[in-house]
Amino acid sequence: MDLKQRLFIGCLGALAPILVNLYVVDFQTVLPNVLPLEALSYAVRLVALCLSACLVVYLNSDEARPVKLFQLGVMAPAMLTSMLNGAAIANKTPSAAPPAAPAHTWLLVPEANAQPSPSPPAEAPVLDCTKQQDPSVSQQILKGLVGISPGNQWFVVVGSNPTVPEAVADADAINQKYPGKYQPRICGPTAVPNSPYRVVIGQYMTYADATKLKNDAIAAGLPSDSWLWNPFATTQ
Numbered sequence: 001m002d003l004k005q006r007l008f009i010g011c012l013g014a015l016a017p018i019l020v021n022l023y024v025v026d027f028q029t030v031l032p033n034v035l036p037l038e039a040l041s042y043a044v045r046l047v048a049l050c051l052s053a054c055l056v057v058y059l060n061s062d063e064a065r066p067v068k069l070f071q072l073g074v075m076a077p078a079m080l081t082s083m084l085n086g087a088a089i090a091n092k093t094p095s096a097a098p099p100a101a102p103a104h105t106w107l108l109v110p111e112a113n114a115q116p117s118p119s120p121p122a123e124a125p126v127l128d129c130t131k132q133q134d135p136s137v138s139q140q141i142l143k144g145l146v147g148i149s150p151g152n153q154w155f156v157v158v159g160s161n162p163t164v165p166e167a168v169a170d171a172d173a174i175n176q177k178y179p180g181k182y183q184p185r186i187c188g189p190t191a192v193p194n195s196p197y198r199v200v201i202g203q204y205m206t207y208a209d210a211t212k213l214k215n216d217a218i219a220a221g222l223p224s225d226s227w228l229w230n231p232f233a234t235t236q
Helices: 003-026 036-059 066-092 137-146 164-177 207-220
Strands: 154-161 185-187 197-205 227-229
Touching (some): 003 036, 003 066, 036 066, 036 137, 154 164, 164 185, 164 197
Antiparallel strands (some): 154 227, 185 197
């Protein structure tokens, strides 16, 4: 059996883990709403996996049995794919689980003896916080090449309300009590039934940055049950 035949069988073996991962993982992670650069990076990834299978077959030059060559072709792409999936999962998993969102709602009221400085009211428009930001070039390449989605998907929520006026009142109270320190915004309900209007003081942040902002806000006097919210990975 010549080298071309051996490499061909090895490439057939490489298709097995590639197709399985495509069906089980990539259709739900990389490929939905894929951008051109992400698609190109993903194609480079597939070529690299096939080349890894060819390299393993080439290095085992004394092997000529078709079944063994097929198995050799499976080995390298399967191992590399597992490593890439593991890296993607680790990237999505925070170092500590965020606390569950409190079930109650609250209205932030300034202290009676405080003399808040005048400040403009919070922006009334309700934001669609389930819409992801346009990824940068490096983020697109990482997503297509190794399946790592952007990590800036966390919001710092300081309150939830059933209606827009109540959410606006909370945001106005934050502006009055902490003029210029926070920029509260209102996130509209998600597709989940009875989803509230959330008042957020940080949006599209990494988990580490969002955690720091939440802790600093609690220390400054904002509600102790403020929490972190990832609208792209939660059903809240």
